[in-house]
Amino acid sequence: MTQPKNSFPNIKTMALVAHDQKKDALVEWVQAHKSMLSTLTLYGTGTTGGRIANETGLNIECLKSGPLGGDAQIGAMIAENKLDALIFFTDPLSALPHDVDVKSLLRLATLYNTVLAINEASASLIVSSLE
Ligand SMILES: O=C(CO)COP(=O)(O)O
Numbered sequence: 001m002t003q004p005k006n007s008f009p010n011i012k013t014m015a016l017v018a019h020d021q022k023k024d025a026l027v028e029w030v031q032a033h034k035s036m037l038s039t040l041t042l043y044g045t046g047t048t049g050g051r052i053a054n055e056t057g058l059n060i061e062c063l064k065s066g067p068l069g070g071d072a073q074i075g076a077m078i079a080e081n082k083l084d085a086l087i088f089f090t091d092p093l094s095a096l097p098h099d100v101d102v103k104s105l106l107r108l109a110t111l112y113n114t115v116l117a118i119n120e121a122s123a124s125l126i127v128s129s130l131e
Contacts, residue, residue: 019091045070071101085115
């Protein structure tokens with residue numbers, strides 16, 4: 001849910017998203033943190049979530065694929081206070097057809113003070129605070 005300012009966030013729901021060139025890294029990262037992540041309610045964009053489910057066995061609700069509205073669905077969850085944290089392995093080296101959706105998602109996560117990591121180091125710091 002929206003993180004209140006000046007208090008330590010309580011994380012129960014988390015979305016996992018990765019751009020194509022970062023999907024291998026995210027699946028590997030999820031595998032490394034599987035036991036902690038298994039205690040959370042997980043959501044993912046279609047392709048990312050499908051890979052996580054297939055390759056790690058974690059229970060994850062798959063939304064639409066990012067370019068087909070998955071990023072927008074996660075943004076809506078944030079706006080409706082239904083998501084505590086977003087781990088989004090972004091690719092800074094590729095142009096994306098749905099760049100506006102990506103920007104909107106990151107804007108909403110910032111606006112609602114959602115716990116957010118856009119690279120592996122920050123994601124690891126977030127999960128280490130929960131383990
Ligand atoms: O495009 C994405 C995030 O912007 C991710 O979507 P997929 O997980 O469906 O590839």
